[in-house]
Amino acid sequence: MNSIHVETPLKNYNIHFEASFKSLPEHILELKKNYSKIAIISDDQVAPLYTSQVKTVLESLNVEILNFDFAHGEINKNYKTINLIYDFLITNQFDRQSLLIALGGGVVGDMVGFTAATYMRGIDFIQVPTSLLAQVDSSIGGKTGIDFNGYKNIVGAFHQPEMVYVNTKTLRTLPTQEFASGMGEVIKHSLIKDEAYMSFLENNVDAIKGLNHEAITELIKLSCLIKSDVVSKDEREQGLRATLNFGHTIGHAIERLMNFKRLHGECVALGMLAASHISYAIGHLTTSDMDRISSLIDLYNLPVKIDGLSPETIYTELFFDKKTKHHQLNFVLLKTIGTCYMDNQLNEKLIMEGIKAILK
Ligand SMILES: NC(=O)c1ccc[n+]([C@@H]2O[C@H](COP(=O)([O-])OP(=O)(O)OC[C@H]3O[C@@H](n4cnc5c(N)ncnc54)[C@H](O)[C@@H]3O)[C@@H](O)[C@H]2O)c1
Numbered sequence: 001m002n003s004i005h006v007e008t009p010l011k012n013y014n015i016h017f018e019a020s021f022k023s024l025p026e027h028i029l030e031l032k033k034n035y036s037k038i039a040i041i042s043d044d045q046v047a048p049l050y051t052s053q054v055k056t057v058l059e060s061l062n063v064e065i066l067n068f069d070f071a072h073g074e075i076n077k078n079y080k081t082i083n084l085i086y087d088f089l090i091t092n093q094f095d096r097q098s099l100l101i102a103l104g105g106g107v108v109g110d111m112v113g114f115t116a117a118t119y120m121r122g123i124d125f126i127q128v129p130t131s132l133l134a135q136v137d138s139s140i141g142g143k144t145g146i147d148f149n150g151y152k153n154i155v156g157a158f159h160q161p162e163m164v165y166v167n168t169k170t171l172r173t174l175p176t177q178e179f180a181s182g183m184g185e186v187i188k189h190s191l192i193k194d195e196a197y198m199s200f201l202e203n204n205v206d207a208i209k210g211l212n213h214e215a216i217t218e219l220i221k222l223s224c225l226i227k228s229d230v231v232s233k234d235e236r237e238q239g240l241r242a243t244l245n246f247g248h249t250i251g252h253a254i255e256r257l258m259n260f261k262r263l264h265g266e267c268v269a270l271g272m273l274a275a276s277h278i279s280y281a282i283g284h285l286t287t288s289d290m291d292r293i294s295s296l297i298d299l300y301n302l303p304v305k306i307d308g309l310s311p312e313t314i315y316t317e318l319f320f321d322k323k324t325k326h327h328q329l330n331f332v333l334l335k336t337i338g339t340c341y342m343d344n345q346l347n348e349k350l351i352m353e354g355i356k357a358i359l360k
């Protein structure tokens with residue numbers, strides 16, 4: 001399997017799995033779009049590594065290709081950066097037939113996707129994810145957006161890419177801590193959907209961390225299958241898609257309260273542990289399930305505890321979660337390892353218990 005087909009009401013597209021950028025032009029030609037111009041948009045860490053490689057392979061398309069880079073990191077995932085991208089596109093006369101390529105991690109993908117959703121009321125874009133997190137999660141499904149005053153993804157749009165092109169070799173330059181952050185979303189997929197996937201993660205730690213080609217490709221494909229299946233069934237998060245938010249209610253609150261000094265996947269790991277603890281307190285998970293979950297998180301160098309935050313501050317922050325309905329928190333919990341459900345009836349005491357379980 002070298003590609004996965006994603007079908008949503010907005011768009012059908014493929015996720016291609018490759019070990020170089022070589023096949024990118026041929027997959028762009030398959031779209032049969034006759035693009036007027038292409039912009040490769042990246043951040044200032046990824047661009048020096050990969051922009052010229054991508055530009056070179058795309059020369060065969062005989063289309064004008066420009067590139068634009070912005071300052072990396074979650075702290076720059078905001079409208080100031082979006083303004084810079086709009087300015088670049090307008091100055092260079094990008095039109096409705098132009099194509100944007102998001103080359104980078106989830107921050108680049110979310111912002112280039114949002115630019116594509118809004119520039120001239122919507123133009124095409126392609127995801128070329130280079131971080132583990134983006135290859136297994138953020139490049140798929142069309143959630144695009146930015147943070148505002150630190151509130152995560154509070155401004156955004158659903159806009160599906162024309163294609164996702166995964167070059168697994170880019171993971172070789174990814175910093176170790178960023179790899180661990182991506183593993184947060186991978187572990188999430190296993191916990192909400194597939195107990196056998198969790199066993200695979202437990203049994204292949206060295207191969208996965210060592211970027212063994214077979215192991216890492218298998219992992220990326222398994223996660224992409226889980227994510228694409230969910231978004232195909234519920235593109236706009238009317239129900240099922242909210243399960244992909246497991247660990248994010250508390251995770252997003254911590255991310256904001258820590259001023260983005262902890263990575264997304266690290267905060268999600270803490271949020272998953274808190275939500276698992278609530279599931280345990282309700283009686284769904286056993287002590288050995290809990291040990292298994294925290295051991296796996298620890299094995300992949302993700303945090304199991306955090307200090308410097310009070311439980312009350314975290315609790316107050318939860319009410320900005322996008323799953324909240326009529327001021328009622330809606331948590332994703334585990335029924336067992338590998339199955340999950342939504343619960344909007346949790347009382348404050350239970351939630352506080354979950355939060356306290358991850359505080360040092
Ligand atoms: N849209 C979605 O469905 C979705 C899903 C999950 C997460 N997200 C969002 O994704 C973001 C996190 O994504 P991320 O972890 O990729 O963060 P990121 O984009 O900030 O990338 C992490 C860091 O690694 C660098 N980097 C990326 N690829 C590299 C490579 N191959 N070699 C060297 N350095 C590389 C980047 O420059 C950056 O400094 C968050 O904003 C999160 O909210 C969105």
Ligand SMILES: O=C(O)C(=O)C[C@@H](O)[C@H](O)[C@H](O)COP(=O)(O)O
Binds near residue numbers: 137241245322
């Ligand atoms: O694709 C989804 O749906 C997800 O929930 C994936 C999450 O990993 C991702 O972090 C997402 O951006 C969080 O959802 P949001 O609606 O709060 O942005």
Ligand SMILES: [Zn+2]
Binds near residue numbers: 185248264268
């Ligand atoms: Zn996430």
